[in-house]
Amino acid sequence: MQLTATQASTGVDPEVGGADEVTRLRAQMERIQGRRLDAPVIPVHAALASLLPGGGLRPGAAYSVPRSTSLLLALLAQPSQSGSWCGVVGMPRLGAEAAERLGVDLSRLVLIPDPGARWLAVTATVAEVLPVVAVRPSGRTVDSEIARLAARLRDRGAVLLVQGRWPQVEATLEISGSAWSGVARGHGYLAGREVSLSSSSRRWPRARRARVMLPDAVGGVARVESFPALAAVPDAGRERPERDPLAVKAAV
Known part of the structure; x- marks a missing residue:
């Protein structure tokens, strides 16, 4: 077997040594953060x-x-x-x-x-x-x-x-806008609300975004891609405090 210069001088296989270093760094980070990085969520x-x-x-x-x-x-x-x-x-x-x-x-x-x-x-x-x-x-x-x-x-x-804001969080979720559907020219029944969400985390290089129905037509949650295009009523572009997410009076 032919040894590389690194192996000959240190007696350590760099691939094995690299794996050991990763394991050591992971263990150190887990001790600092107080939790396993690969723990089930x-x-x-x-x-x-x-x-x-x-x-x-x-x-x-x-x-x-x-x-x-x-x-x-x-x-x-x-x-x-x-x-x-x-x-x-x-x-x-x-x-x-x-x-x-x-x-x-x-x-x-x-x-x-x-x-x-x-x-x-x-x-x-x-x-x-x-x-x-x-x-x-x-x-x-x-x-x-x-x-x-x-x-x-x-x-x-x-x-x-x-x-609200909090230090040292795993992720920060924000609502950038929302719109109700189902009301046309001031009358009708609210069928659902499309919400634009964004999430930033120190684990990601850039923010992630998603659009969901919150609530959907039956009062639950669903990805907006599963819904056909709906005529929306703007909801001022920003989320406001709600008394009840299913109560019309509290949301419009």
Whole structure:
């Protein structure tokens, strides 16, 4: 067998050494981040999977999402159906009926409408026992408290969905525009809403985008490609806070 100059001088096969180096670096990153990079993710609806690194919610990670009740419920639907308990903190107007119609298993949903001034401590406590926790911040945060919560998420393998900006997130989801269909010249029935979504992550070189019906004609979620072209009613181009994603009055 003929040795290369590198092998002759170091006694190490560069291919084997390269593989060992990758393994070492991976282990180091996992120790720093507190979770396995190849750990299974919690599944989400197929229409939203392409917007998340790994195609789902990574245990131990936090995500920044817009103040959209319908999008939040869509993200909680598949985890709850797959057996994961979900908690929602600080959203008193979230409706159980709307959650159920968007696919959330109510038997695995815990609501804490008003956590008070200690909302961050309440969120951390809930993350101790529930694998998926969503929160709408109601006050200012301190860096040290955020760091402690992040450590708890990694330790427990919980997922945090934050409505609003949040540091050190796995991905940031945003709504760039939406349009209702079904209303023509001021009358008719709302048939669905097409939403343009974008997602940015430190794991991707550029943002990813997708269009979904949220809700679709039957109140669920679907990729917009599966629908024929619809005459749309613009919805001001930006997502607004919703009381109920299935209630006409709250959305138009």
